[in-house]
Amino acid sequence: MQVTLRVNGKLSEVPPSFIGRRLLDYLRAELGLTGVKEGCGEGDCGACTVLVEGQPMCSCLLLTGVLDGREITTIEGLPETFLAQFSAACAEYGAVQCGYCTPGIAVMAAWLQAGGSEVSAQPITKLLEGNLCRCTGYQQIIEALSALQ
Amino acid sequence: MPPAKSPALRPSHLPPVELYRPADLGELLAHAADGVHLLAGGTDLVVWASQCGEPRRLAWIGSIDQLQTLDITSDRAHIGAAVTLSRIVRSGQFRSLAPAVVDGAAVVGSVQLRNQATLVGNVCTASPGGDTIPALHVHDAALDIVSAAGDRRSVKISDFVHGPGQTGLNTGEVVTGVTLRGLGQREGSAFSRFTQRNALDLAIASVAACLSFESDGRTVARAHLSMGAVGPTVLDADEAARSLVGHPLEPARLRNCADLTAECCRPITDHRASADYRRQLVRTLTMDVVDAAAERAIPGWLAVEAP
Ligand SMILES: Cc1cc2nc3c(=O)[nH]c(=O)nc-3n(C[C@@H](O)[C@@H](O)[C@H](O)COP(=O)(O)OP(=O)(O)OC[C@H]3O[C@@H](n4cnc5c(N)ncnc54)[C@H](O)[C@@H]3O)c2cc1C
Ligand code: FES
Ligand code: FES
Numbered sequence: 001m002q003v004t005l006r007v008n009g010k011l012s013e014v015p016p017s018f019i020g021r022r023l024l025d026y027l028r029a030e031l032g033l034t035g036v037k038e039g040c041g042e043g044d045c046g047a048c049t050v051l052v053e054g055q056p057m058c059s060c061l062l063l064t065g066v067l068d069g070r071e072i073t074t075i076e077g078l079p080e081t082f083l084a085q086f087s088a089a090c091a092e093y094g095a096v097q098c099g100y101c102t103p104g105i106a107v108m109a110a111w112l113q114a115g116g117s118e119v120s121a122q123p124i125t126k127l128l129e130g131n132l133c134r135c136t137g138y139q140q141i142i143e144a145l146s147a148l149q
Numbered sequence: 150m151p152p153a154k155s156p157a158l159r160p161s162h163l164p165p166v167e168l169y170r171p172a173d174l175g176e177l178l179a180h181a182a183d184g185v186h187l188l189a190g191g192t193d194l195v196v197w198a199s200q201c202g203e204p205r206r207l208a209w210i211g212s213i214d215q216l217q218t219l220d221i222t223s224d225r226a227h228i229g230a231a232v233t234l235s236r237i238v239r240s241g242q243f244r245s246l247a248p249a250v251v252d253g254a255a256v257v258g259s260v261q262l263r264n265q266a267t268l269v270g271n272v273c274t275a276s277p278g279g280d281t282i283p284a285l286h287v288h289d290a291a292l293d294i295v296s297a298a299g300d301r302r303s304v305k306i307s308d309f310v311h312g313p314g315q316t317g318l319n320t321g322e323v324v325t326g327v328t329l330r331g332l333g334q335r336e337g338s339a340f341s342r343f344t345q346r347n348a349l350d351l352a353i354a355s356v357a358a359c360l361s362f363e364s365d366g367r368t369v370a371r372a373h374l375s376m377g378a379v380g381p382t383v384l385d386a387d388e389a390a391r392s393l394v395g396h397p398l399e400p401a402r403l404r405n406c407a408d409l410t411a412e413c414c415r416p417i418t419d420h421r422a423s424a425d426y427r428r429q430l431v432r433t434l435t436m437d438v439v440d441a442a443a444e445r446a447i448p449g450w451l452a453v454e455a456p
Contacts, residue, residue, distance in 0.1 A: 001170060020166040020207075022195070041162065042196050044349055049261055055235075058261045061195045063188070065168040066209045108260075118238050118260060129348035130259020 003068045007031060008077025019065035024048050026064045027074060035075040035103045039132070046131035049104035050074050056111050058130075075103040078110050085148060086110075095144035097135035104131050109145050124149075163199040169208040174215060174295070174325070180208035182297035182321040189270040190233060192262050216325060221246060224333070227293075229326045234263040234271070234281075246331035248445055249284035249338035249357045249438075256280055256342060259349055269324050275310045276351070278378035282306065283357035284340040286375035286383055290329040297321035303328070310382045335370075336361035337445030339438045342377065343430050345421065352378045353422045354430040356410065358438040360393065366447050367397040374406075374435065379414035379427050386410040389435070398443055398450070407435040 003014040007027070018026045024041075027033040027050070039045035041060045048059040051073040078086075086106055090096045095105075108116075108131055117127065124145050125138075133141060169185060171177040181187060186204035188194055189211070198204060210216055216231040221242050228237065234254040237243055244251045250268075257263055257271065257280050271281045272292065290306045296319070306327075309317050318324065332338060342355035355377035361370045372390040377383045389409035396402055416427035443450045 001168070017165065020168040022163050025163070041199055043192055043258065043262055046259065046261060052264075055264045056261045057264050058192075060199075061191050061262075061265060063166070063168055063191060063195065063207070063209070065170065066188070066191075066211055068170070118235060118255075118263070126348075127260055130261045132349075 001065060003065050005064070005067055005069075006071045007033070008073060014064050019063075021064055022060055023050070023062040023064050023067060023072070024059040027059060027072075033074045033076050037100055037103055039100065043130075044132065045101070046104040046108070047101055049107045049131065051107060051111060054111070054114070054116075056108055056116070056130075073107070073110075075106050078106060082110055082113065086144075089144040089147050093140045093144040093147065095136060095140040101131060101133040101135075105133070105141060105145075109148055112145060113148055163195060164202055164205075166198060166204075167206045169206075170212050171208055171210075172212065174213055174323070177208055177210060177213060178295065178297050178299075178321070178323055181323050184320070187323060189231060189267040189273075190265040192258065192266040193270065193274045210323075218326075219243070222331075224331050225328060226331060227326050227328045228268050230267060230269040230324050232267060232269075232326075234266050234268060235260070237268060238263060247284070247288050247329055247338065248332075249287055249340040249359060249442070250281060250329070252340035253281040253284040253342075253355075253357070256348075269327060272306065272309070272327065273316060273318070273324060275312070275314050275316050275382070277313055277380060277382055278342075278352040278355065279383070280340075280342060280352060280355065280377070282310065282383045283355055283375040283377045284338065285327065285329060286385060287338055287357045287359035287373040288329040288331075289373075290327050292327055293325045294318065294322050295325055307383075307385060312381045332359075332446075333361060335364070335366065335446050337442040337447075339441035339445060341434050341438050341441070343434060351421075354378050354414075354416070354427045354434060356431060356434040356438050358435070358442040360398075360439065360442050360446060362443075362446055362450075366450075369393045369396060369398055372439075374410060374439075376410060376414050376431055379416040379431055381415075384414060386413050386435075388413060393439070398439070403436055403439055406439065407432045410435045 037047035039047035188207040216229040218229040220227040338359035340357040342352035344350035360372040372393040374386040374390045411432040416424040
């Protein structure tokens with residue numbers, strides 16, 4: 001089985017040993033994209049969130065082998081201009097403490113800024129249900145992300 | 150001091166699995182007959198495999214085009230086995246046809262989860278608290294199943310789920326999709342659940358309702374009520390539903406119906422809630438969803454009823 005992904009714009013052929021492993025493991029261990037975090041490994045925390053064809057998913061629940069031909073975006077692949085705005089907003093509203101949830105939040109923020117939603121008029125709190133933060137209490141994150149929209 | 154020994158692999162790390170990507174249904178059936186576990190969105194399966202190291206051989210259904218179809222006609226919908234919950238939540242056409250199913254799909258996990266998880270996977274996991282199952286009951290859903298020999302059968306959802314994690318699927322069989330009945334005229338459906346947290350939590354109790362009205366817009370013509378997380382499987386509350394039929398939906402009748410659902414459910418006490426608390430929830434949720442279903446059937450029905 002051959003599996004080729006486009007990760008942050010670059011084609012990468014997945015070695016056979018990673019086809020039956022999680023996308024999270026491939027991104028971190030093989031490609032060194034350690035911005036992608038493992039919080040729970042069970043779909044609960046969202047620290048491992050990446051975009052697959054522009055849609056947020058948990059890389060801890062995806063097997064690399066099912067993603068042949070797909071475009072994957074991690075925090076490392078988000079545009080510099082967006083990251084600058086995102087960090088400025090986080091600094092202004094105090095949306096980062098330990099930072100472990102932040103890469104997942106950044107990916108969600110990029111998705112939201114690109115018009116991401118499931119149905120119209122969903123509040124950010126609903127769309128961020130899958131991203132846990134143990135430090136900030138969320139209010140600061142919601143404020144920072146609202147300012148970015 | 151010597152450095153602390155590095156910890157063993159965390160138990161949630163997934164040991165490498167053997168993955169197959171069948172090109173068509175025939176190949177998938179051959180894998181299923183060979184005892185390979187079917188992988189849809191993986192939101193249950195990858196968690197189990199990470200926690201217990203089983204199953205180790207998986208065949209992914211997502212590469213098979215015919216399982217990707219979401220087919221909607223004026224009175225029914227067929228949801229292919231590879232259709233994700235987010236496709237269901239995003240489809241306006243599907244929402245008009247089966248709003249209760251959208252209510253259920255929309256509360257599963259999170260945006261990320263719904264982008265991966267399938268409706269059929271939610272049914273096949275057969276959790277008593279599976280959030281799409283009560284709504285599928287009230288929409289008279291049936292599972293389309295094909296065997297290794299190519300025989301096809303259709304099984305009503307209430308006959309398909311036998312107990313927690315147990316379905317009527319035989320070895321080698323594959324679910325190709327779910328077919329459900331869409332709303333007719335003056336008909337509405339709704340689903341609601343109660344959880345301790347607002348998201349990423351399993352239902353303590355849930356109820357779905359579907360009801361239709363006679364042409365007078367007052368008298369209930371047909372009703373179906375179904376309850377989740379208060380029994381070993383999702384349970385239909387037939388007597389409670391029957392109590393509504395043939396009468397206008399007056400507050401006293403609605404309260405009586407809610408009492409009947411609370412009586413017929415079979416909740417247990419566990420670490421999340423007591424049986425008694427679940428019973429109270431079923432009563433309240435029944436009032437909520439019958440009200441919401443009626444509102445969808447006849448917008449403003451409460452005003453119609455006002456003396
Ligand atoms: C963090 C988290 C939160 C969650 N929250 C909720 C929630 O609020 N409510 C809720 O109801 N669920 C919840 N779930 C579970 C929910 O995501 C799953 O039940 C999901 O719908 C299963 O679909 P899947 O495509 O991911 O299935 P998979 O995990 O791929 O498969 C699940 C099971 O179904 C079988 N299967 C899949 N497709 C077929 C087929 N075509 N034929 C035969 N068998 C098949 C598989 O072999 C496996 O046994 C949650 C899960 C997680 C990880
Ligand atoms: S590590 Fe994937 S959701 Fe927590
Ligand atoms: S900042 Fe620590 S988990 Fe969010």
